[in-house]
Amino acid sequence: MTMDQTAEAAALGRWLTDHIIGARSVRVDGFTTPKSGYSAETLMVDATVTAADGARAERFVLRRETPDPPIYPTQAPGLDVEIAIQYRAMHSIATHSSVPIAPLIGYESDPSVLGAPFFVMGFIDGQVPIENPSYLREGFYHDATPAQRRRLIDGGLRVLADVHRIDWRRADLDWLNPPGTTPGTARQLAIWEDYARRELGDRKHPLLDRGLAWLHRHLPEDREIAIAWGDPRPGNMIWRDFACVCVTDFEAVSLAPPEYDLGWWLMFDHWSHESMGIEHLPGEPTRDEQRAVYADALGRDVGDTHYYEVLAAARYCAIVVRVMNRTVARGQMPADNTIWLDNPSTRCLEMLLDG
Helix, strand or coil: CCCHHHHHHHHHHHHHHHHHCCEEEEEEEEEEECCCCCCCCCEEEEEEEEECEEEEEEEEEEECCCHHHHHHHCCCCCCCCCHHHHHHHHHHHHHHHCCCCEEEEEEEEECCCCCCCCCECCCCECCCCCCCCCCCCCCCCCCCHHHHHHHHHHHHHHHHHHHHHCCCCCCCCCCCHCCCCCCCCHHHHHHHHHHHHHHCCCCHHHHHHHHHHHHHHCCCCCCCCCEEECCCCCCEEEECCCCEEEEECCCCEEEHHHHHHHHHHHHHHHHHHHHHHCCCCCCCHHHHHHHHHHHHHCCCCCCCHHHHHHHHHHHHHHHHHHHHHHHCCCCCCCCCCCCCCCHHHHHHHHHHHHC
16 A cells, blocks of 8 residues: 555544444455446555454445546536535445345545545445446346346346335435425426536536427426436446445435436436447347336336436436546547537437437
8 A cells, every 4th residue: 555545544443442332443454446436436446454352354345535626517506516416325225125235335425534524335246247348248237147137137126126115205315405495306407407508517418408499398297206326327327236235326316206217217228229339138128128127116107218318318418427527627628629518428328209
C-alpha cells in the first residue's frame, strides 16, 4: 500500500472496530478496486478482525462519495449525497423485506474519517454480468446453457417484483416524497427533463427533445406507487449458480409505478442487444416473455410497457450527457466531443420511438 493508503487503512480499521459487533480490533490488510462503476468510488477491503474467539479474515466493500456532481438527479431537497441515498434505501429494503441485500456495517457522514462520506457492507461472493466487454459476448453468462440463462433472467425479474411489493411507507421511504409533491410518473418525467435541460445547457439534442415531447403527449395514469430501484438490470445483481444472491446500486431510487423499473429492465435488454448489434443468445426470453414472468411475480397484469421503455431510454440519454460532462470536467475528454449526442443510448431511444 502507498503512504496514503496506509493512513486510510489505519483510519478505516479504527472505524470498523467501532462498528463491527464483538470486534476488539480490525486491521485493514489491503484495498482492491473493481473495474466498473460511474458513481461512488468502490473498494474491496481485505481485513483481519480480532474478536474474543480469535482472529478471522474478512472482506468488505467500501463505497465512498466522489467530489464529482452526482450521476442521478435529485429526488428531494438535500438528497445530493449518492452513497447516503443508497445506504438509506438498502437499509430500508433489508429491514422490511427478504430482498437479498449485503450485510450493512454502517454509514459515516463525517468526511474527516476517510476524506468523504462512505459506507461499508459485507462482501458477497458471486458473479456479475459486465458491460465492457459485454456479458453477451464473453463470461459466465455467455458460456452458460440456455436453461441457465433463462433461469437468471426469470430470477432477476422475480427479485425486481419483490422490491416492488415492499410497502414504501412502512419501509420509511417517505423522504423520497417531499411535502407538496405527488410521487409517480409525471413527477419523474419532470425531474428527468429538468436534469437533461440543465446538463445540456445551450446544446441541442433533437432526439431527446423528440422523446420528451412524445413522453408528455402519452403520459399514462399510475396504477400504483412503489419503491423504484432506478437501475434494475442483471449487472446490478450478484449471481451464484444463476440465482440472485444480492442486489446493488440504489443511487437512483425513487417512488414510481412498478412499470417504471420494468421499463428500465426491458430497455436495458434492448440496449444490450439491438442497440449494440448483438443477437439474443439461446435461452434468453423475449421481452413479451419477460413481461409475463414479471407480471406473474407481481401478481397483476402490467400491460403495454412501451411508454416506460421510452422513458427509460430518455433517462439513459440524459445520464450519458451528465457522464460526458463529468469526463470533460476531469480533463479526460475534449469539450467538443459528440459522444453525448451519438451513443448506444441514443440509438436505443431512436429505435423505441420508431418501433
